[in-house]
Amino acid sequence: MSHFGRSGPPDISDTYSLLVLNITFRTTADDLFPLFDKYGKVVDIFIPRDRRTGDSRGFAFVRYKYADEAQKAVDRLDGRVVDGREITVQFAKYGPNAERIHKGRIIEPVPRSRHKSRSRSPRRRYRDDNRDRDHRRKSHSRSLDRYDRDRYRGRDKDNRRRSRSRSASPDYSRGRGRGRYDDERRSSSRSVDSASPVRRSPSPRSSSPRKNSPSKGESPDRRSRDGRSPTPRSASPRGRPAASRSRSASPRNSDVDE
DNA sequence: GTTGAGCGTT
Numbered sequence: 001m002s003h004f005g006r007s008g009p010p011d012i013s014d015t016y017s018l019l020v021l022n023i024t025f026r027t028t029a030d031d032l033f034p035l036f037d038k039y040g041k042v043v044d045i046f047i048p049r050d051r052r053t054g055d056s057r058g059f060a061f062v063r064y065k066y067a068d069e070a071q072k073a074v075d076r077l078d079g080r081v082v083d084g085r086e087i088t089v090q091f092a093k094y095g096p097n098a099e100r101i102h103k104g105r106i107i108e109p110v111p112r113s114r115h116k117s118r119s120r121s122p123r124r125r126y127r128d129d130n131r132d133r134d135h136r137r138k139s140h141s142r143s144l145d146r147y148d149r150d151r152y153r154g155r156d157k158d159n160r161r162r163s164r165s166r167s168a169s170p171d172y173s174r175g176r177g178r179g180r181y182d183d184e185r186r187s188s189s190r191s192v193d194s195a196s197p198v199r200r201s202p203s204p205r206s207s208s209p210r211k212n213s214p215s216k217g218e219s220p221d222r223r224s225r226d227g228r229s230p231t232p233r234s235a236s237p238r239g240r241p242a243a244s245r246s247r248s249a250s251p252r253n254s255d256v257d258e
Numbered sequence: 259g260t261t262g263a264g265c266g267t268t
Contacts, residue, residue, distance in 0.1 A: 005266085005267055006267090006268070007267095017265090019265055021262090021265085022262075022264095025261080046267060047266085047267095048265085048266050049267090057264085057266095058262060059262095059263090059264065059265075059266090060266090061265075085262095092265060092266085093265060094265050094266085095265085096265095097266090098265095101265090
């Protein structure tokens with residue numbers, strides 16, 4: 001039954017894609033299939049899900065075989081209450097590969113790579129560029145914050161787990177407002193390394209051990225951690241059982257340096 | 259268990 005999107009796109013040569021928005025997060029393709037299939041021949045239904053959690057994003061793509069049926073579905077299902085939520089059905093504007101779509105039908109079958117990768121930005125993974133464009137045109141969106149926050153949350157957790165009281169990571173200084181570096185950062189890191197040696201060169205005062213004594217009594221490194229738990233009590237240094245940390249043979253070397 | 263503008267995958 002739920003074989004939609006399992007084997008990838010079947011054939012979008014002569015199909016009309018409809019974008020269904022405002023659907024519940026629990027609505028699946030199977031729930032939309034009978035609804036849309038009633039008004040026409042549904043070729044495929046795909047609901048984008050999150051890579052991390054796997055939850056639906058709240059919109060789906062319904063591909064019809066004929067435009068008239070798609071149009072009818074849009075006219076009939078647009079504004080229909082599904083699962084207690086009013087859905088919005090409209091023709092898809094863009095294709096899976098960012099192709100132009102007219103009335104749900106793909107005008108350009110395939111973006112001919114005239115110049116390979118020139119007009120396109122292979123840097124972006126998904127639709128960051130698209131989102132950015134809309135984002136700028138419109139206003140701030142909470143959903144974006146949510147996605148970003150969630151994404152960072154997962155990484156942050158791991159990051160924190162790995163090095164809790166280790167030296168402050170440079171990521172924080174880079175500006176976590178928009179930190180999504182994967183390979184770009186890596187290849188760029190090399191250029192930056194030789195391009196701006198100033199950043200890399202350590203402070204000559206490093207020799208003086210007294211530099212660690214905060215006269216002002218301010219430690220931005222710890223406080224600007226996340227704003228979530230400014231209290232170091234979270235670590236529970238007291239309530240943490242010794243067995244929690246598997247000390248092998250060097251409890252002093254491998255343990256926290258704090 | 260939460261959220262809510264938008265354009266997509268084996």
